[in-house]
Amino acid sequence: MKRFFIVASMAMLCLFNADAQKKIPHTVRTSNNAFARRTEIIIPQLKGYNVYKGDFHIHTSYSDGNVTPASRVTEAWYDGLDIIAITDHYESQKGLKNTMKVLAQLNKDGKPTVIPSTSKTGKVWADFNEIHRQAEAQVEKSGVPLLLIKGCEMARNAQSHGHFNCLFLKDINGLYNKDMAEAFRNVKKQGGIIIHNHPAWRRKTSDKTEFHKQVYGEGLIDGVEVVNGTSFYPHIVRRCIDEKLTMFANTDEHGLTAYRFGRTDYFRTMTLVMAKELTEKAVKDAILKRRTIAYSGGNLIGEEMWLNELLNESVVCHIVKEDAKAGKRTYLLTNMSSFTYKLRRGKTIYELEPFKSLQVNFGKDKNSGKYVLPKFTVDNMWIIDYKHPALEINIDK
Ligand SMILES: [Zn+2]
Ligand SMILES: [Zn+2]
Structure with a gap:
């Protein structure tokens, strides 16, 4: 009787295992995310091109x-x-x-x-x-x-x-x-x-x-x-x-x-x-x-002309604050391109990364008394004779 029970339970176990095996799929995707994506490099139009x-x-x-x-x-x-x-x-x-x-x-x-x-x-x-x-x-x-x-x-x-x-x-x-x-x-x-x-x-x-x-x-x-x-x-x-x-x-x-x-x-x-x-x-x-x-x-x-165009079309510039008393303006610079621009002013380098913004303050020109535009030496741009261009960023409307 005891033996009968052992044999019967083993048979049951085998049946159960076979049933469980049937439920296991033969191929499973390890990721639903396994397809390649193109890296998009975003650069605005330059001079209509x-x-x-x-x-x-x-x-x-x-x-x-x-x-x-x-x-x-x-x-x-x-x-x-x-x-x-x-x-x-x-x-x-x-x-x-x-x-x-x-x-x-x-x-x-x-x-x-x-x-x-x-x-x-x-x-x-x-x-x-x-x-x-x-x-x-x-x-x-x-x-x-x-x-x-x-x-x-x-x-x-x-x-x-x-x-x-x-x-x-x-x-x-x-x-x-x-x-x-x-x-x-x-x-x-x-x-x-x-x-x-x-x-x-x-x-x-x-x-x-x-x-x-x-x-x-x-x-x-x-x-x-x-x-x-x-x-x-x-x-x-x-x-x-x-x-x-x-x-x-x-x-x-x-x-x-x-x-x-x-x-x-x-x-x-x-x-x-x-x-x-x-x-x-x-x-x-x-x-x-x-x-x-x-x-x-x-x-x-x-060529400096094209680099200036690239910087100015990439960087959107707005005046966010004006302190008339101190003669100071705060500009918001937003980089709408996939390139980083290394903007140097004196010893300070502002790394304007892709799709990020930063604020900078600029005052007035001593001679003319007019506000000056944000101007930087662009350390990751190179023009003739192994030099960096010094470029002004125009205010966008
Ligand atoms: Zn080759
Ligand atoms: Zn070659």
Whole structure:
């Protein structure tokens, strides 16, 4: 009898367990919140132009980077960008060589296929336009309004020639020439533009070489990187202003942007482009007319006029108190942009963070007897000759 009870209760337990097992789901979501969000970088319109965020220098696994074109598109979108140009080295073919190693086992002798170097033979053995097509396919698939500019990087000896990005291209395959200046002329024939990249890279100076004097002199260069990655070249700001060239700040990213720029208080290095609309035509027009500001690590670099515009459109200023007896006004400054402005007055630095307000007092001018506007040296802005601009903030109505 006792045994019967033991057997019966064990059977009951098994039935109960089987029943309980049935109720346990096979898949459970660990979070209802597991989807990515784009970082929105808010910048007001400047002089009636929209401000688009661009990176015009990025690599993929088709040259010496380690990210696919499709991943570059996704990454840029979530980083808050509007425009990217994938600019792989079309002369080094490292990515192609790696592909051939993977395919080597298909060769009868098991040895990798040897690809003659483009730079030596002048022959192109791969379709470099395919890199851009893959990025385009990803834009279409994901439905994000990211503008893609077709480009490539031409790279020769760092001491004598250096590296140049060619943008707004039609056909990358047809550009090569042993003479780099001739290759530049090929870019121009396609209506492309040329940026001088990282001018002080592997050099002790950012000054021009003989080759630079030749190609700048011929009008083949349209812009220069004042920032590459996190390297800022202060001398280049003067060159851009004196020679009417466009300032760029690009990541030149080979890995993931999150490795270098994955900090909550900074965005990735980028070029702000003031354009009417997000089209290739409007963006090219903005670049040719030098409507850009360079951004890197919280710093803003450019022409004083544009930096003044950016500060004044970002910061809303109201008079909140006026003490006529003391001749003093209290202003409320509200930052309506995603950038922090480091406003210095004497030794005091007011860090005006995004979407925050602060109050400042200003008195009257001793000579005119009139109230003065809030005026600051902006410590995170850089103009010609490695200087900060001193800017006035206008009162908003
Ligand atoms: Zn380079
Ligand atoms: Zn590069």
